[in-house]
Amino acid sequence: MRYIIAGTFIVLGLAGGGYFLSKAVQPQTLQDATVLPDSRALPPFELLDDRGQPFGNQRLAGNWTLLFFGFTHCPDICPATLQQLSIARQRLAENGVDPLPEIVLISVDPERDTADVLADYVHIFGDHVTGVSGEIDELQKLTSDLGIHFQKANTSDTSYVVDHSTAVLLTNPAAELSALFSAPHSVDAFVNDLAILISRK
Template sequence: MALATKTRVWFTVAGILLFIAVILLSFVNRIQQPRVMSSTEMQINGLYVFDTPRDPGAFTLIDHRGEPFTKESLKGQWTLLFFGFTHCPDICPTTLSFLAKLKQELATTEAADTQVVMVTVDPARDTPEVLAAYIPYFDPEFTGVTGDFIKILSFARSFNAPFRKVTAADGTYELDHSANVVLVNPRGDYHGFFKAPLDLAKVKVTYRSARYLWED
C-alpha cells in the first residue's frame, strides 16, 4: 500500500475515533448533569414558580444580630424564607431542621449563595435576643428576623403567608401560620414557594432547576 494511501487511511480512522470520543464525552457529561425540570414538573413536585417574580416592596425589620433587615438583605443571593416562631412545638423546628439538612446537601456553589431566614410571626415574644438563642441552634448562618407587629404582618402579606393568633382558655396562645417555604431570587423578588409537606429530594432538584432557569 502506498504511503499516501496509508496516511489517508490513518487520518480517516483517527477522525472517526476522535468523533466517537467527542460523542462519548458529550454523553457522559450530559448524564452527569442534573436534569432541568419544566415549570409544570416543578409544580407537580411542590415548587410553584411565578411567571413574573413579585416585588415585596420596601420594609425595615431587624435580625437576630441586631442589624437592619431590609430589601437589600435579600439581594445578591437566593433566599429560603420561612415564617414561624420560637414557641412553635413542631412545624417550625421541623422545617428549620429540614432547611439545615437541605443546605448541607446542596452543591458547594449553591450553598454558598443560599441564605435561610426565619421571620417570626410572634414578635411580642421573639425579640432579637430570643431569636439569637434559638436560630443558630439549627445553623449558625441562618438568620432570624423580627420587628413591629404591623410591619411583620405587612411583610408576611407580601409573600402570601397568612397567620393568626389562637388564644387558649388559660390565656396562653399559639400562632397558626403557613408551613410553606418562600423562594426569593437574588434581585430580592418573591420568586415562588415550596408547598408543604417538604421532601428533601424533590426540593433539591426543583430548587436547582429554578436557579438554572432563572440564570439561563
C-alpha cells in the same frame, strides 16, 4: 385547624391585576416548587435580625433566600421545616450547587421573639440561618402582600401558639419573589428543585 396553609398561595389580584402562579416550566423535573411566571418585587419593609441589625429588602439582594414565617415556641412544624431546609442546604453544598441559598425565619410572634431569643433558636439549625422579627405593622406589610396568614391562638394564657401559613418562599438575587414550596415539605424536593431554580440564574 392548627396550622393554616393559606400561605401556600400568593394572594391573587393585587393592585388591580393578578400575579398568577404556574407550575414550573419543567414539570417533569421540578417536584414541588410553584414558580411565578414573572418574579416580582416584595413591598418595602424594615425588620430587625437576630443581632439587632436592620433587615429589609436590601438584605435579600444578591442572594437566593428561603423565607419561612414561624415562631420559636412553635412545637412542631417550625423546627421540622427549619431542619429540613438546613439538611437540604447541606446536601446542595455536597452536590456542588453554587450559590447556596440563605435561610431566614421571620417570626410572627414579636412579643416573645426578641433578637436574643431568635439568635439562640436559629443557630441550633446552623450559622446560615437568620432570625428576623419586628413591629407587627412592619410584619403585616410583608405578610399581607404575600398572602401569609398568622393569628394568635389560645390567647387566655402566656403559652399561646400562633396559627400561621406553612409555605416556604424563594426570593432571587434581585430580592424578588420567585417561587414557593407548599407543605408538606420534603428534603428531597427542596434539594432537587432548588438546584434547578438556582441554575436558571
